[in-house]
Amino acid sequence: MAGRRDHATLQTIASEIGVTPSTVSRVLNSASDSSARRWASADTIRRVRESAAAHGYSPDPQAVGLRTRRSNLIGVVVPRLQDYVLATIYEGIDEAARGEGFATLVTNSLDDPKKHELVVETLLSRRVEGLILGDAHIDGTYLDTVAERGVKFVLVSRRARDFISVTCDDHLGGRLVAEHLLATGRSNIAILAGEPYASTGIDRTQGAVDALRAAGVDVSADLVVHGPFDVQGGRQATERILSRHPLPDAIFATNDFAAIGAMGALRDRGITIPDDVALVGYNDTALAAALPVPLTTVRSPMHEIGRRGLALLLAMLRDEPVESQRLTPTLVIRESTGTGRRAPAPAPVTVRDESVPQRRDARGVCHTLAACLDPPG
Amino acid sequence: MAGRRDHATLQTIASEIGVTPSTVSRVLNSASDSSARRWASADTIRRVRESAAAHGYSPDPQAVGLRTRRSNLIGVVVPRLQDYVLATIYEGIDEAARGEGFATLVTNSLDDPKKHELVVETLLSRRVEGLILGDAHIDGTYLDTVAERGVKFVLVSRRARDFISVTCDDHLGGRLVAEHLLATGRSNIAILAGEPYASTGIDRTQGAVDALRAAGVDVSADLVVHGPFDVQGGRQATERILSRHPLPDAIFATNDFAAIGAMGALRDRGITIPDDVALVGYNDTALAAALPVPLTTVRSPMHEIGRRGLALLLAMLRDEPVESQRLTPTLVIRESTGTGRRAPAPAPVTVRDESVPQRRDARGVCHTLAACLDPPG
DNA sequence: CTGAAAGCGCTTACAG
DNA sequence: CTGAAAGCGCTTACAG
Incomplete structure (x- = not known):
């Protein structure tokens, strides 16, 4: 019994x-x-x-489901729930689902396409009504099969192809970082770009590269290093950079945990932050502010991404027209790019008119390079 | 449709x-x-x-479930999935459940008894066959109601009353920490004890206090500070200690994230680790090893706790006799209690025979104070 | 306002 | 070896 x-x-x-x-x-x-x-x-x-x-x-939900042909179940796939970012997005999803009378079933895919397919099948055999996928690979062809079968799904956190997604504007986030670094006098920047298949890291990197290029600064291709979005990955990527190149001005880790790994690697070599090198993370996780050296980072609305992903999926299930959403990130400046301990930052050499004052918003954030270069109102 | x-x-x-x-x-x-x-x-x-x-x-699982009166669903309640420790335990649970043909439904309770009751009701209305609870309060009377209703459940991570649980031997973990600190010459120890209702923090604290007392060292009650098991909580607890007392020899944070918070608070005052104060965490999360100052901590088998919790619950569902399990933690020594930069540690003043060499295992870990005090084989 | 009936997809005695 | 039937707990036309 x-x-x-x-x-x-x-x-x-x-x-x-x-x-x-x-x-x-x-x-x-x-x-x-x-x-x-x-x-x-x-x-x-x-x-x-x-x-x-x-x-x-x-x-009895089984009886109701059998009769009404609905399960009120949503399937969620994430790379790994251990990852604070995905856990937070999932919390947003589950909270919203609960509010709508749905329950969610989550699973890790570990970013492995084989495992992804497996867990999706399991979810589908449980008769979930739709899927929220947090582990999309940018060119993920394996999404086609599930789409062709008529399964409704929305991507969160990472975008891929033309599939409906809820993301943070990662390109903008990368730009904000690069412009901040330029504004504090750094132009020789290494980037921990994350996994090469994740749009998050790709877009953040591209955003930074584009902003630098707009300022006439080129990023050396071998200062863009891929690797896992975690502490260990950040440490290794940083070690690779340090072993092959002279110390850059700044390191942009496209993930807070990778940034923590970078801190470890830097410390091993006696390199201090921000005096010797500036460090920027991404996501503004709970750790960022409390680290020994508080971390400049980009705040992304993780919880909200989850909530909206769920809302979008429910709309799809009701056959309403939906569009991808891109939420806005904000730069959070802390000591790891600190100006306090550093000589006043010279304007980047490539900026044409050094006499032009920079335009910043109320929080001291310089939002776009264009704005920085424009003469004040 | x-x-x-x-x-x-x-x-x-x-x-x-x-x-x-x-x-x-x-x-x-x-x-x-x-x-x-x-x-x-x-x-x-x-x-x-x-x-x-x-x-x-x-x-169709709904049809099968309706007919067989089984859902193959297990409900899981955790304080918060954002917490790496609970996320890892949940991964263990889900992995084991999947292997046994079960799916899991997780929810946060935020350690709020009201919310806990609410989510348990929701889970029960979904017809889960049993519950795994990671948010038990040590004297949690609200578990009685669910037990009286004949709902089968097992606790993970935290124990409470006589309910079946799978935990790490937190008392032993606390002892290992205290003995290590004593062995490195510290005896004036502050403890970040976590939430007062969580057996994890309670037992880790008690284990340390007991070991210190066995060595003749008393822990001042106001050096035992409660607070949330996270970065912010650790920072605040540490600030409270620093503002009211002379700097202790060591701080034992009963959670790695609290330890990171402590690092931040210490750094704000220019206090260095381990030279001015030793710092110990708990859980050996992925961060511990990669921090700027690698963290001495206690490794607890989080994933295994989850797996065993699920196995125990399934045994209960089969009406087999089950007993609580307590897994063994291991001390992991890193730089935050490092001896390398510090003058050789004097033996604690209270140890009776200072000439007795300490017994350590192959990893340099002194496992029990008794062992440390015994003459070598 | 209320009931009797059908049927969602399955499993499992009961017959043969 | 195979089928016909009942029934799990529900919802929802169809009747009245």
Whole structure:
């Protein structure tokens, strides 16, 4: 008798108060007493509700699902739940799902396409109504099969091809970082670009490269290093850079955890932040502000990405037209790019007019290079 | 038509090959062809399997569940999935569940008893067969109600009362830390004890206090500070200690993230690790080794706790007798308690015979104070 | 306002 | 070896 305890059924209530299950069902499925009056007398309604409450009745989701052909289940696939960023996005998804009467089933894919396919099949065999995928590879052809089968899904965090997605504007995020570094006098910048298949790292890197190029600064291709989005990956990528090149002005880790790994590698060589090299992370995780050297980073609305992903998927399930969403990141400046301990930053050599004051917003953030170069209002 | 695509049913296959759904069901539910021979001819078996494969048939879990009165669903409640430790434990749970044909439904309770009750009700209304709870409060009376209802559950990570649990031996972990600190010459120790309702922090603290007391060292009660098990909590607890007391010899943060917070607070005051103060964390998360100052910490088998929790619950569901399990932690010594930069540690003043060499294992870990005090083999 | 009936997809005695 | 039937708990036309 594995585990299932006794739950009251419609029949329990029906026979207790002397009506049929049909009536009980209709009353319990009515939003309000007044709408229930279409189906039952005031007295019946009261007695149904009382009995249901007394028994702690809740409809059997398996029976409801079988009858209505719906599961109220959403499948979620993430690279790894251990990753703070994905865990936070998932929290957003689950919270929103709960609010809409859905439950979610999550699984790790470890960014392995084979495992991804496997877990998607498992999810589908559980009859999830749709999928939210946080592990898309930018050219992921394996998404085609699931799309062709008519499965509805939305991507979160990472975009891929033309599939519907909710992302942060990672290109903008990269630009904000590069412009901040330029504004503080750095132009020789190494980038920890993350996995080559993740649009997050790709776009953040490209955004930075584009902004630098717009300022006349070229990023050396071998200062752009790929690797896992975690502490270990950041450490190794940084070690690779340090072993082959003279120390750059700044390191842009496209992930906070990679930035922490970079800190470790830098410290091993006695290199201090920000005096010897500036360091920037990405995501503004809970750690960033509390690190020994507080980390300049880009805040991305992780929780909101999850919430919106769920909302978008539900819209798709209702066959409403939907469009991809791109949320806005904000730069958060802390000591790791600190100007406090450093000689006043010279303007980047490539800027044409050094006399032009930089334009910054109220938080001291210089939002676009163009704005920085424009003469003030 | 929200989302559900067409799935082949037993009827699809049955009519295709000219048998009844009963036969198809029996064949498909047979483990092997030979056992299926009890139910069908070799030819029928072959044709059923072929047709099922061609259609990508998978049984509808709602129908199966309705009929068999089982959901193959396990509910999991954690304080917060954003927490690396709980996320890792959950990965262990889900992995094991998957292997046993179960799926899991996770939710955060944020350690709020009200929310806990709410999410448990939601899980139960989804007809989970049992629960794994990672958010138990040590005297949590609210577990009684669920127990009285006959719901089977096991606790993971934290123990409470006499409920079945899978934990790490936190008392031992605390002892290992204290003995290591004593062995490196520290005896004035502050403890970031975590939330007062979590057995993890309580036991780790008690283990340390007991070991110190056994060495004749008393821990001042106001050097034991409670607070959240996260970066922010660790930072605040440390600030409280620093503002009210002279600097202790060592800080034992009963959680790695709290230790990172402590690092931040120490750095703000220009206090260096390990020269001015030693710092110890707990859990050996991926961060510990890669931090600017690599963190001495205690490794706890988080993933294994999850796996075993699931195994224990399944045993309970089969009405097998089960007992709580307590897994063994190991001390991992790194620079944050480093001896390299520090004058050779004097033996703690309270140790009776200073001439007795300390006994250590191959990894340089002194496992029990008793062992340390015994003369070598 | 209420009931009787069908049926979602499955499993499993009961017959043969 | 195979089928016909019942029934898990629900919802929802169809009748009245």
